[in-house]
Amino acid sequence: VQLVESGGGLVQPGGSLSLSCGGSGLTFDGYTMGWVRQAPGKEREWVSAITWSSDATAYADSVKGRFTISRDNAKKTVYLQMSSLKPDDTAVYYCAASLRWFARFRPTDFDYFGQGTQVTVSS
Numbered sequence: 001v002q003l004v005e006s007g008g009g010l011v012q013p014g015g016s017l018s019l020s021c022g023g024s025g026l027t028f029d030g031y032t033m034g035w036v037r038q039a040p041g042k043e044r045e046w047v048s049a050i051t052w053s054s055d056a057t058a059y060a061d062s063v064k065g066r067f068t069i070s071r072d073n074a075k076k077t078v079y080l081q082m083s084s085l086k087p088d089d090t091a092v093y094y095c096a097a098s099l100r101w102f103a104r105f106r107p108t109d110f111d112y113f114g115q116g117t118q119v120t121v122s123s
Contacts, residue, residue, distance in 0.1 A: 001025040001112045003095040008117030011085055015121070019080040021095030021114055029053075032098045033071055033078040036107045037091035037119075044107040047093070048080060051101055058103060063089075085121045092116040 007019040019035070034049035048069040050057045057069050066085075071078040078095060096110035 001097070003097060003112060003114035005093065005095045005114045005117040008093060008119045010120045010122065012123050013086060013121055015085050016081070016083040017085060017119060018082070019093055019095075019117060019119070021078045021080075023076045023078070023095075023097065026097060026112070028076040029073040030099070031111075032101050033069075034096045034098065034105060034110060035069065035078075035080050036094045036096050036110065036113070037089075038094070038116075039088075039091040042091075044094075045091075046105040046107055046109075049098070049101075049105050050078065056101070058105065060104075082119070085119075087121050089119060090121050091119060093119050 002024045005021045011017045029052050035047040036044050038044045048059045050069045068081040094116045095114040097112040098110045
């Protein structure tokens, strides 16, 4: 299984950034897809998830209303659109795949992770 993230970078507070993650080696449309992040010196934190059919999404309270997750099963890609970014959003963002669905996830609920992409929010 390979999950490859792209789209990270440096953005000013209040700005927007879009992340993408392509999957291979797995039946992409059989998995819940999600995003997990890890800030320096902190534990991994679940950010968002979307069901295989896109009929449900879930967000951590810290990003609700600012981040939007979506997926394109034909392209085997999941996206995370981030807006109104804050310095506290600075972290390495990991794409993740799970065979399960929860209303709220923990990072350990995911079966596979990508290598991560750095997002830095700073002026």
